Amino acid sequence: MPDLVPDPGHFSASEDELTVDVSPIAGVPNNGLRLPRLRPRLKTRPRLAVGLFIATCISTTWAGAALAEIDPEMNRSEFLRACLASGLEFTAAVMGILIAHEMGHFLQAKRYEVPATLPFFIPMPISPFGTMGAVIVQASGYANRRAMFDIAISGPLAGLLVTIPVTLWGLQSSTVVTLPKNPDMPILVYGDPLLLQWMIEWVHGPLADGQTVLLNPLVFAGWVGIFITALNLLPIGQLDGGHILYTLIGKRAHVVALSLMAAAAVYMVLARDPSFSVLLVLLLLMGPKHPPTTDDTVPLGTGRHLAGWITLGFLAIGLTPAPIDVIEPQPPAQPSAPTAPTTHRPRPSGTQLTRRYPSQRLFMNDRASVASCSSDSYIRRQIFVAAARSGNERPKASTTIQPS
Template sequence: MIVTEDLLYRAVGDVFAVRDRRVFGALIAYRGHLLVAPAEAVERLVARFRPFGFTPFLRAEAGEVVLQALPLVETVERQRIGVNVVLFVLTCFSTLASGALFFASPTFRPLGSGNIVTALLTGLPFAFTLLAILGVHEFGHYFTARYYKAAVSLPYFIPAPPIVLFGTLGAIIRMRSPARDRNSLFDIAAAGPLAGLLVAIPALYVGLQWSLLGQIPPGDVLHFGDPLLLKLLVRMKFGAIPNGMDVFMHPVAVAGWAGFFVTALNLFPLGQLDGGRIAYALFGRHHRTVGFATFGALILLGIATQSLNWFVWAGLLFFLVGFNHTPPLVLLIPPVPIAFS
């Protein structure tokens, strides 16, 4: 189909009163005012523009509403889940192997010994708990996005060597279309961390009930950072820890700790991370300022503490995440951070 600007112009007639119309290459821009509420307008325009291969964006500019038509930015083809399934199976094996390595500690007795299948099964408590946390996190995003009619992929689990970050680099979903507005963007972004924590917190609590207090062995040991909740739960379970002793965390507790770790990383207010989406929902075009401030704070922490870790995180965020974020379709509705409807 050959799409002319006139076809799009006729499609907006009962939604948008056009005062001025211009074409800038692939961008078509209309100035005027809406004839219906913004939420209803974008629903109608998305449905009408999609067959023509365009996506509508509503913006406020100089006291007027600007309707921009851009070449389709929504992925509309049927999703193939083969890649999702293969990655999930690989991640199951890598996290099972990672869990089996944790069970190799002399503090915890393996479920059995012998063939490789039996050895891998010793990693099941860790793998199941960690995958549950990651899966619930991503499906929190998924179902919230579907509720707001945003096109979104199923989760992609990312396997990793068992000795690297617990056998997985986490999981992601792809936003295949922009969010409708800043309110829905906030809800979609916040739903994942909140859902994941609903599993991570009980996992950490239950895992600590199965953990043991013991003498710190000589040589190198793996120490985990102590978030406030972990310190509180350890205090409730074991009381004051004597010098030379520490808590040997059960693999389920390690998986719960990993859930907090992943959530903390995702909440950095940069780019396409959950925190970056929340920052865009709250601060709009100023989200990049928040991102640069976060990056600068990490650099300053590295200088102040003389710790290379802060510089590593700053570098990873700068090169792998960045500071850009896809804008929502409507930038006319003021954000309401807590939505009850």
């Protein structure tokens, strides 16, 4: 009797068992053999996921408390209530955006029977955002080209479906003010992307030069949602954009990823702007290349190709090259001193921003101390700069400003 040698090309996997189709040999029908499950189960760690979710809610509440509008007439109890309300509002908005993003991935993974964990949220109390997003761990070797595309693209699209309404809702209650030409204290600025500028103009109309929109928790949550979505869509490695680009053009995506990382490194050196240095190091550690799917030959169809390129095009309106910067007060003129040539001051790094210009979170003991920290409320609140186009002391693009 001839030996029956299973053809490895006929292995097909399901969640509970492994089927080996045996090619017809000596009249043996191709009925297949049922073998026990050979692959390890994915550890979902639900307790860890719940613990990280709670920790992230706490850290985002702490971050959102810095967005509270402080009245000089507030006593300590009123001040704490305002901070708590602002923190909870920001937490509800930003966590809703992140949950929508991650559930987009999770539900598509379940649809294609790709083992995946619950989202692991990343708390970051020292960050002005309170979080670094979330991750879902998926088992490798399960998704073909089409499944990989659908899983990757669903997260950003689901997140944007929540981000845009939240941002527009927050802008409806925002107030337009005038930004002072020379602030009294250093302030952090968050560069806003083109999409956010469009939404501001749609709600408030074109703003005059130097006018600003006061930032509230919902608008800042929208800024975070747009920024995180854009970062995830970078076509590099294991990011959502890396998955999408690989399914669109195959191994040529590796060349694109390496070229983008090299260009980013050159830009940061020439511009003395280390804004994305941490992200670049993480991408290098993860690896810029994308592993193959179980079947790279599965067709995507015209609709998926179109959706994929449009989604990657979101980078043009969702990413800002300088997400965080600082504006310092201009020193008074010295008529008697000789005029020194103007030199370009390099932007401080993220570490310097955190150390030298920490977010202001002060818990006051009496009415006088509250008044002392908020005598100029439009500076000491979070400010969203919608138009400040002229003057060296102003940012070149519309920015979100956070006082120190």
